[in-house]
Amino acid sequence: MSEEIEKKIYRGRIKVPYKHTAGAYVERFITEIGKNNKIMGVKCPKCGKVYVPPKMICFTCFEKMEEWVEVGKQGTVKGFTVVTHSTPVMPLEPPYAYGIITLDGADTDFVHLINESDPKKLKIGMRVEAVFKEKPRKRILDIEYFKAI
Amino acid sequence: MSRKKGQEKIFEIKWKTDLPYRYSIGKLAVKFFEELKKNKKIYGSKCPKCGKVNFPPRAVCADCFVEMTLSDMVELPPKGTLEGFTVVNYPFVDPQTGGMRPFPYGYALLKLDGADTYTMHFVNETDYTKLKVGQRVEAVFKEEREGNMGDIPYFKVIKEEE
Amino acid sequence: MDHFEGINFSEMWCGIESAPGYLKPVVKVATGGTTGSSLAICGYYNVASGIYKNILVIGWEKLNEGGATTGIITAFDPVWERPSLAGALGPLALMAGMYSAKYGITPEQAAKVTVKNRSNAANNPFAHLQMPNITIDYVMSSQMISYPLRLHDVCPQSEGACAIIYANEEETKKITDNPAWVKSVATSHYYTFGTDDKMYDLPTATMASKKVYKKAGIKDPIRDLDVAEIYEPTSWSELAWTEALGFAEPGQGGKLLDEGITQMSGELPVNPSGGVLSTNPIGATALVRVAEAAIQVMGRGEKRQIPDVETALAMGFGGSLWTELLILGKEKLR
Numbered sequence: 001m002s003e004e005i006e007k008k009i010y011r012g013r014i015k016v017p018y019k020h021t022a023g024a025y026v027e028r029f030i031t032e033i034g035k036n037n038k039i040m041g042v043k044c045p046k047c048g049k050v051y052v053p054p055k056m057i058c059f060t061c062f063e064k065m066e067e068w069v070e071v072g073k074q075g076t077v078k079g080f081t082v083v084t085h086s087t088p089v090m091p092l093e094p095p096y097a098y099g100i101i102t103l104d105g106a107d108t109d110f111v112h113l114i115n116e117s118d119p120k121k122l123k124i125g126m127r128v129e130a131v132f133k134e135k136p137r138k139r140i141l142d143i144e145y146f147k148a149i
Numbered sequence: 150m151s152r153k154k155g156q157e158k159i160f161e162i163k164w165k166t167d168l169p170y171r172y173s174i175g176k177l178a179v180k181f182f183e184e185l186k187k188n189k190k191i192y193g194s195k196c197p198k199c200g201k202v203n204f205p206p207r208a209v210c211a212d213c214f215v216e217m218t219l220s221d222m223v224e225l226p227p228k229g230t231l232e233g234f235t236v237v238n239y240p241f242v243d244p245q246t247g248g249m250r251p252f253p254y255g256y257a258l259l260k261l262d263g264a265d266t267y268t269m270h271f272v273n274e275t276d277y278t279k280l281k282v283g284q285r286v287e288a289v290f291k292e293e294r295e296g297n298m299g300d301i302p303y304f305k306v307i308k309e310e311e
Numbered sequence: 312m313d314h315f316e317g318i319n320f321s322e323m324w325c326g327i328e329s330a331p332g333y334l335k336p337v338v339k340v341a342t343g344g345t346t347g348s349s350l351a352i353c354g355y356y357n358v359a360s361g362i363y364k365n366i367l368v369i370g371w372e373k374l375n376e377g378g379a380t381t382g383i384i385t386a387f388d389p390v391w392e393r394p395s396l397a398g399a400l401g402p403l404a405l406m407a408g409m410y411s412a413k414y415g416i417t418p419e420q421a422a423k424v425t426v427k428n429r430s431n432a433a434n435n436p437f438a439h440l441q442m443p444n445i446t447i448d449y450v451m452s453s454q455m456i457s458y459p460l461r462l463h464d465v466c467p468q469s470e471g472a473c474a475i476i477y478a479n480e481e482e483t484k485k486i487t488d489n490p491a492w493v494k495s496v497a498t499s500h501y502y503t504f505g506t507d508d509k510m511y512d513l514p515t516a517t518m519a520s521k522k523v524y525k526k527a528g529i530k531d532p533i534r535d536l537d538v539a540e541i542y543e544p545t546s547w548s549e550l551a552w553t554e555a556l557g558f559a560e561p562g563q564g565g566k567l568l569d570e571g572i573t574q575m576s577g578e579l580p581v582n583p584s585g586g587v588l589s590t591n592p593i594g595a596t597a598l599v600r601v602a603e604a605a606i607q608v609m610g611r612g613e614k615r616q617i618p619d620v621e622t623a624l625a626m627g628f629g630g631s632l633w634t635e636l637l638i639l640g641k642e643k644l645r
Binding site (some may be wrong): 164166170172174178203205207209211232233234235236237238239241242243244245250254256257258266267268269270271277281282297298299 | 317378380381382384385389390391392393394395396397398400401402404405406408409412454455456457458459460502503504505506507508509511
């Protein structure tokens with residue numbers, strides 16, 4: 001960048017600590033992943049749809065969902081991309097893949113990381129399995145990533 | 150938020166946002182910071198239509214909507230008057246650093262001599278009983294200047310012989 | 312608001328998932344402190360224009376999750392303002408100091424505002440700080456946090472939400488036989504840059520009140536309004552801004568309170584809910600003013616009800632010191 005342009009730029013940062021009270025459903029979901037390596041969903045009493053991650057209210061029936069069901073650690077990739085561009089706020093060093101995954105037994109899709117960075121080795125319909133973090137930190141990355149199987 | 154005894158612990162996910170950004174300051178501010186760094190001089194901008202002098206320098210007159218250019222920049226003396234003041238005496242996270250902003254600190258709305266608008270800045274007085282509206286102040290310049298607002302770390306309270 | 316809780320796209324969280332607004336048009340309105348009044352005015356426009364029949368308007372805030380001061384600093388100019396700005400309280404302290412220096416307003420007069428509002432809050436089951444036995448001495452001996460503001464001269468950080476249903480005339484009949492009608496609304500802005508003026512007398516409140524009174528046919532606010540819910544982030548601001556709204560001459564806000572006019576039993580009670588000094592979930596705060604004004608008009612205020620309210624004023628303040636006002640009434644504007 002030229003010196004002339006550089007002079008016109010103020011480089012700053014916004015650094016703010018936050019805490020998020022995620023609610024009882026997220027608490028149970030994340031705690032089961034960390035403690036028991038189980039992935040839990042909730043089932044709508046009316047339409048039977050299983051939501052993973054769990055939601056309190058069924059989007060289509062507006063029913064409160066209270067039945068917890070364990071879903072599979074394995075699932076099917078519905079879509080994917082490989083991130084090759086780097087920005088300062090990425091969860092991993094590129095390249096890495098993101099997938100839309102439907103876990104076995106779930107009716108909703110779930111977005112997570114896939115540890116495969118070669119787009120040739122990824123395809124829609126491929127099977128993946130959750131790899132859990134050894135030391136859970138109470139967040140969604142307690143499923144460290146999904147691996148191809 | 151304080152939690153009463155016996156109340157269950159709320160599940161919280163904690164994180165710290167750290168977002169870098171680049172902010173375009175505009176050509177008038179470029180000139181302001183150049184003069185500040187090289188010559189210890191303070192420049193404002195003067196509306197070519199109504200003559201209102203803006204400090205901080207603004208690119209458009211708020212009253213006339215006339216654009217001001219580099220040739221409309223005027224030098225202002227480093228002295229001014231406190232129009233309002235307070236002593237900030239409470240803890241908070243400064244989003245510029247992610248850490249606590251040091252306190253107490255004197256904080257003022259001041260007007261440079263010759264300017265028609267106001268500016269907010271630090272004042273080197275933390276005893277509010279020693280400050281008053283109308284108090285004279287003078288900009289303090291850093292010796293090693295970098296061309297940012299840190300070059301004027303604060304305004305100091307001065308006494309003037311009339 | 313997004314910069315307080317650190318969640319962007321909050322309309323998705325609040326509007327779709329929690330509300331729930333699935334398959335419905337959801338619009339986010341965020342204008343800083345005025346968010347609630349902007350929501351209220353947008354709700355009114357959406358229904359009054361004939362675009363929608365029924366609208367649910369929600370304002371919310373969870374200040375426990377972030378920090379108001381930290382978030383507010385990020386809203387200001389990174390070069391000129393962020394380095395020294397101390398959130399909203401720093402500038403509010405400057406304004407209070409300039410106002411008291413100009414008119415000789417005393418800390419006792421300011422403390423009386425807190426005493427009035429927090430004891431009113433004891434009648435409001437939704438208020439955050441309910442202090443039925445609060446005294447002037449208690450306020451004046453609290454810690455000086457930003458001269459001339461002491462701890463109890465300023466609003467708390469609250470968590471909370473507020474919701475209002477807007478409906479057109481036809482739909483209203485199906486919902487209630489005792490609605491509050493929106494009679495007039497106004498938004499006023501004033502300056503272009505943050506430090507163009509001193510602003511301690513809130514010129515935007517004067518500008519907005521002239522507009523809103525004219526539209527609603529109010530000639531003398533003390534006589535023609537029955538109750539006002541105003542947005543007072545500090546005790547000093549209620550004094551200054553009741554003047555700006557035309558309730559008293561400049562510098563006479565303290566006298567207005569001393570004479571008891573703004574008390575629960577006065578001619579024009581201000582903030583029977585306890586106001587912002589008692590409860591401040593920022594994104595909901597100004598909507599709470601509107602909801603409380605509506606509650607007074609509908610006669611549903613229970614212990615905080617002012618008798619025979621026909622006309623009520625609600626105020627939002629925020630952002631770059633701008634003002635939004637709504638006048639609600641028992642009768643439709645003809």
